[in-house]
Amino acid sequence: MPDLDAHFQCVWTNAIPDDHVGPVAVVPDGCVDLLWKDGRLMVVGPDIVAASPELHGGTTVLGIRFRPGAALRWLRTPLSAMVGQSVDLADIWDPATVDELCQRIAETPSVELRATVLQQQLLRRLPALERPAPDAGAIFAAMASGSDEIGSRVASLVDRLEISERTLRRRSHDYFGYGPKTLDRILRFQNFLSLVRSQGKQRMAGLAYEAGYADQAHLGREIQALCGMTAGSFVRQITG
Structure with missing residues (x-):
């Protein structure tokens, strides 16, 4: 969505094979993502070493990646406080608002439509935010x-x-x-x-x-x- 382009680089998905067992290696990339997985919205902070999150077989992860510096505006938290961490968005934003957003996404039947719903809800917060420095x-x-x-x-x-x-x-x-x-x-x-x-x-x-x-x-x-x-x-x- 064009109005979000100044804040987010891309929307992406990753489908974990049905027969997968164990952690998934995620190497550091200098970026921060907002992820939808297992029915929750999570903020995945920057890593210095490879992370190994446990993902169940058959899981489809939906992510939206912040542009450089944008996460600081959206999360109101220095990224140094989130290195190597995966944090529930409800711990950062108003929990009731996040719960409502999670419910809207969960009720959407396809990952493509879920991406649209997520972006639409992010657009609602846009007027209160400055562009990345x-x-x-x-x-x-x-x-x-x-x-x-x-x-x-x-x-x-x-x-x-x-x-x-x-x-x-x-x-x-x-x-x-x-x-x-x-x-x-x-x-x-x-x-x-x-x-x-x-x-x-x-x-x-x-x-x-x-x-x-x-x-x-x-x-x-x-x-x-x-x-x-x-x-x-x-x-x-x-x-x-």
């Missing part, structure tokens, strides 16, 4: 670019936004849950993940260089730190 998008884009060393990008942001480095770190914690350096690590990892998905199994050294890592060993350490597995195991899992 412009510097949030600037910080996210600078860290996602990976064009220069992290120190150069931070220095450039400080000059362009006319703020101190300390203020930049504080705003980054408010918008994303962590500082620019951690955000840079996570977005570089997401760049690597996109390359694996688009190019398949290639030489790890080449993928590491293209994604912005110093070398293959650097990539391996980051995958182990963020996902708890070796680079080879991770790539095999992604490419199936």
